[in-house]
Amino acid sequence: MFIRIILSYIIGYLKISVEGYYIERFINICKTNNIAIWNLKRSDNTKLIVNLNVRKSDFKELCKIAKKVKCRVKIQKKKGIPFLVHKYKKRKIFFGFLLFIIIFLIISSNFVWNIEIKIEENQEIENIEQSLDEAGLKVAKLKAQIDTKDIINKVRLQRDDIAWMGIQMKGTNAIVKIVKSVQKPEIIDENEYCNIVSDKAGIITKINAQNGTANVKVGDTVNIGEILINGWMEGKYTGLQYVHAKGEIEAKVWHTKNKKILYKTTERRKTGEKEELYAIKFNNFKINFNKGVSKFEIYDTIENENRFKLFSDFYLPISVIKITNEQVEEISKTYNYEEAKQLGIKQLQQELDEEIDNKEKIVNKNINVVEEQDGVMVSVTYEVLESIGTNEKNVF
């Protein structure tokens, strides 16, 4: 029954009232003529009115029957899609726009409007957007033109920091999933011959070769790349013998930081006053709602872009941009020599403290201050005891 109601709604039906003395005959003739009628009801006020629904196509036949049994037929309501269409036939602009919107949606659904990059474990990969762009995954490109396999191959050939990559098209949204590869240090096998090479510049304070021959003495200055322990041993009777070098080397390593503190500096500080502007962007075409010039003299600008989307993944090429201008004031400050010096030392020491993990190994602190015409040049050097040396394969 429910299906029949929906079907009749699609075909269209009438709600009519029939007035006359031979209602029963009318119903029976309708039944024998295969005219579907339903929801028959006796009207309350006048006894001989029957409300019934009839299909649109059967109405002419029904009128003939009504004439035969001397009943009057009155249409009370027209329901169904054909009548609805007829009603809106005159409203051409409305239909035009409806058609326009539908066509616009269909056309725009063939393009990629958003590229979402998901990197596993929230790591960051530099310039990945640019690489994707060069490989051919761009906003406002036809979906049919995008060959995901080709793009993946191109990007993976170009970059070596990607372990796995996948591109998934969902609506107008292209989801790029990337797993960053972890760069593993080169592991040299225990059985292979190798030297120990310095990886930091410094002065050797302790050298202890367990396997191999020491190349440097205590007190020597070494640079990066210099061999500390040679991967061979020489015996009186055995001759030259190549080994896997092993040993502990400790060296004083310098950590130096320089900074120039100017006597006259300007400091930027936010006043807390904000101004919000809005703009609408169609792909690359931007419309500003407000005047382009801010009312503040000096300000920082933050742009927030919100893309319109239908459902969860159907992005549209329209976006609303919220521009927040924050007022900034500049305060000029002047230091004298002593103040500038203290400030520089304090800042540099803080930076160095963050860099060095093991505070106990700091042997010496060296501060150097040079006065210049417009400021103070401060350099702070820490001498830290560290173990140095990495394995390097012996190449014959």
Added chain:
Amino acid sequence: MNKTKKNKRNRLDRILELPQEVYSNVPKIIITGFDEMIIENFKGILEYEEIFLRVNTHIGIININGYGLNLENMTNDDIKITGKIESFDIERKQD
């Protein structure tokens, strides 16, 4: 001749256990609660008023008394009556 044929069919139907209303013109009356009544295999409507309904079938007439009787659904061989049904009786056709 005719009678023997009919008897044969009856026997076959009985063996297959077909419901009677399927192979014959015997009406089937279903009452769901006191507000809904379905009559299958009906012939026509003799009288229809809000309080009284006469439905013709092949073996007799069904009279229904009640209030606000509506013919909700009418197809070629069944009819659905809704409304407050008070009583109904049957008039057997005299053979």
